[in-house]
Amino acid sequence: MFVQHYSHEEAIMPKITIDEEKCIGCGECVDVCPADVLEMQDDKAVVVNEDECLECESCVETCEQDAITLEVD
Ligand code: SF4
Ligand code: SF4
Structure with missing residues (x-):
């Protein structure tokens, strides 16, 4: 039997999530991002x-x- 494990075929991508409930719209993150x-x-x-x-x-x-989360696989 083949068991499908996590696939790593896709390029490793960072995952940025912004919690819009927490975000107060200060724009600091937009300014700081290079x-x-x-x-x-x-x-x-x-x-x-x-x-x-x-x-x-x-x-x-x-x-x-603390509205932004960065996950790196
Ligand atoms: S830094 Fe960005 S995510 Fe955080 S509150 Fe300000 S605008 Fe929202
Ligand atoms: S500031 Fe850095 S970690 Fe955040 S989105 Fe921009 S490049 Fe990615």
């Missing part, structure tokens, strides 16, 4: 360019609301 991954939309930060993320964690450290 790769233009984040953008303000309707007074909330959103991820628009995840592929460009450098995993620098600047946004995570900058966000005083």
Whole structure:
């Protein structure tokens, strides 16, 4: 029997998540991101360019609301 384990065929991508419940729309993360991954939309930060993320964690450290999570597989 074949058992499907986790596939690693896809490129390893960082996963940035912004909790819009926590985000107060200060824009700090957008300003600090060196790769233009984040953008303000309707007074909330959103991820628009995840592929460009450098995993620098600047946004995570900058966000005083702990709204941003960076997961690296
Ligand atoms: S730094 Fe945090 S609170 Fe400010 S816009 Fe970004 S996610 Fe929202
Ligand atoms: S980890 Fe760095 S490159 Fe990625 S979204 Fe945050 S600030 Fe931008």
